[in-house]
Every structure is written in C-alpha cells, then in structure tokens.
Amino acid sequence: MKNKMLWSDETKIEQFGLNAKCHVWRKPGTIPTVNHGGGSIMLWESFSATGTGRLVRIEGKMNGVKYKEILDENLLQSAQDLRLGQRYTFQQDNDPKHTAKTS
Template identity: 80%
Template sequence: MRNKILWSDETKIEIFGLNTKLHVWRKPGTIPTVKHGGGSIMLWGGFSVAGTRRLVRIEGKMNGAKYKEILDENLLQSLRLG
C-alpha cells in the first residue's frame, strides 16, 4: 500500500544563520549593522518510497491559494515520475 503514497512538504531555508533570535552584547553607543544581509528561500518537494520527486522554489508569500497553485502545477507531474 505504501508504494502508492506520495508525500509533499515545504520548508524555509535560511541563507545566513538560523531562524532564531540572537542576543549580542555591545558597548553602549555602538550602532548595530548587518554584515551578510540575511534572507531565506521556501521550497516545496514531493517524495515517495521510490525516491524524491519535483523540487520547486516558492516565490512570494505562502498562503492557501499559493499552495493550491503549487499542487496544481507540480503534483501530477510528480506522480508521473514514479
């Protein structure tokens, strides 16, 4: 039965550092700066017992309509791969 299942998931990957708060001690009067600019990307992927399927970069903000669009455009193609 599990050979017929296709899972999908999405994840956010931080380009510089982790998605957590960081506490830093600074001398009084020091101006904080950003050295690397930060940023992240969102990815959606499909996978099954047979292996990985499509991997898609998510542009813009993720919401219900965007998720449905990703499934409409990529889920069927992922099923055909396996």
C-alpha cells in the same frame, strides 16, 4: 501500499537567522560580520518511497491559493515521474493552508 503514497512538505532555508546554524573557523581576534543580511528561500517538494518528485521554489509568502497553484502545476507530474500509476494516496501535514477554502 507504501509504494503508492506521495507526500509533500514545505521548508524555509535561511542563510543567517533564527533557524540557521553556521559554523566557521576564524582567526583569534577576528570580529564576525554579516554583509547584506543573508537571505532565505522557501521550497516545496514531493516525495515517495521510490524517490523525490518535483522541487519548487516558492516566491513570496505561502498561502492557500499559492499552495493550490503548486499542487495544480506539480503534483500530477511528480506522481508520473515517480511511476505511482493512476491510483495513489497523497499525504500532507495539518498546516492550515493545506485545507484552506480557495476558489
């Protein structure tokens, strides 16, 4: 049955910031600087025991409406790409936006 499971999750990747670790080699006496403030991206991905489905860049802030749009546009195609067949179980974590009441 584990081959009939499809999971999804979101992640934020930061170039610099609280969630980012950066290791660099500098000459002694060099003062580290960051120009232009770094940056980050939010991603949504689906995956199963057989591989990864679609990877989607999330523009703006993630909320229940945007999450539903991502599922509507990508979940079925991911299941087809992963050859899960007509009947599979979709699993997500308990993030509030995953159970938001949207129209």
